[in-house]
Amino acid sequence: MIQTPSSPPVGTVYIVGSGPGDLDLLTLRAARLVGEADAIVYDHLIAEGVLELARADAEKIYVGKKSSNHTVPQEQLNQLLVRLARAGKKVVRLKGGDPFIFGRGGEEIETLVESGIPFEVVPGVTAAAGCAAYAGIPLTHRDHAQAVAFATGHLKDGSINLDWPALARPKLTVVFYMGVGGIAEICRQMIAHGLPASHPAAVVQHGTTRRQRVLTADLATLPERVDAAGIASPALIIVGTVVRLQEKLTWFTPPAGSPI
Structure with a gap:
């Protein structure tokens, strides 16, 4: 110019x-x-x-x-x-x-x-790293996951047409951004492409803040439990056996009386 x-x-x-x-x-x-x-x-x-x-x-x-x-x-x-x-x-x-x-x-x-x-x-701390850390879910762990993948749960055209065979793999942690609205389809596709229905998964809502909520389940039951809990965006979906460590490793407790 x-x-x-x-x-x-x-x-x-x-x-x-x-x-x-x-x-x-x-x-x-x-x-x-x-x-x-x-x-x-x-x-x-x-x-x-x-x-x-x-x-x-x-x-x-x-x-x-x-x-x-x-x-x-x-x-x-x-x-x-x-x-x-x-x-x-x-x-x-x-x-x-x-x-x-x-x-x-x-x-x-x-x-x-x-x-x-x-x-x-x-650069900033991305939601996957920050929210997983505050939820007590390590994204990688020598006994559970040697790789981590970030995926969008909402493509530009509104679909969830992802490379499911690449995501539904053992020893991999997958974090879905913007995926709560399509959680049923995400869980269905991960099971359809090879992961067991009992594979651990979690949702973290309002991660790192005083409004944080963490819900753990498996791929078969996660959508129903998220719906019953009234969890909506902003939230992340974490899929992987590292989720099994959450109960043991959790450390962050939002202040009592925090708004939901």
């Missing part, structure tokens, strides 16, 4: 992950950038309290996404980042978890590159 003497310098967009929910898991760099930003474009699932770190005069723009309910369509959001940067602002694009793990950070950066906008990426 050609600059004229009267035009402001192009600002920078910082794609920042705020972690899985507990404000203490925010990185130092993320906290500093939030405090310095001229504009903060933020999602629905950001760490509680993170916006309190912002300057009083910072522009705060909510662009949160819930299932089938997007405040701002993705392409409009991408262009919003471009406009703010071209106005010379220091822009923080604040996301839950990590920007590059089901956070659409790559899509937004593609637009920034095409528009000649400077950017940086600030």
Whole structure:
């Protein structure tokens, strides 16, 4: 983009992950950038309290996404980042978890590159790592899982058409993001492609926060138990024999009286 003497310098967009929910898991760099930003474009699932770190005069723009309910369509959001940067602002694009793990950070950066906008990426603790840790479920363990896979439970077209043979394998922990709405199909496919119905599985809702709930079961009974418990998004599904360790290894107890 050609600059004229009267035009402001192009600002920078910082794609920042705020972690899985507990404000203490925010990185130092993320906290500093939030405090310095001229504009903060933020999602629905950001760490509680993170916006309190912002300057009083910072522009705060909510662009949160819930299932089938997007405040701002993705392409409009991408262009919003471009406009703010071209106005010379220091822009923080604040996301839950990590920007590059089901956070659409790559899509937004593609637009920034095409528009000649400077950017940086600030990683965050992704939900799988944070929520599993607070639930007492190690994602890998020498006796249970030598590999871990992150999968989306909700594809761009709304389907759950995944590589099921690759996911339904022994000695593997699979974490499904955004999958509670399709949990019955996920469990059915994992059984159909080789895992026993008794294979351990869990759901972690509002992980790392005072609202955290953990439910453990097996693939055959998990959907019914989740429905009976009234568990909904935001929640992760964890499939693997590491779930058997949860009762022994659990350490985080949300404060009594925490809201559900």
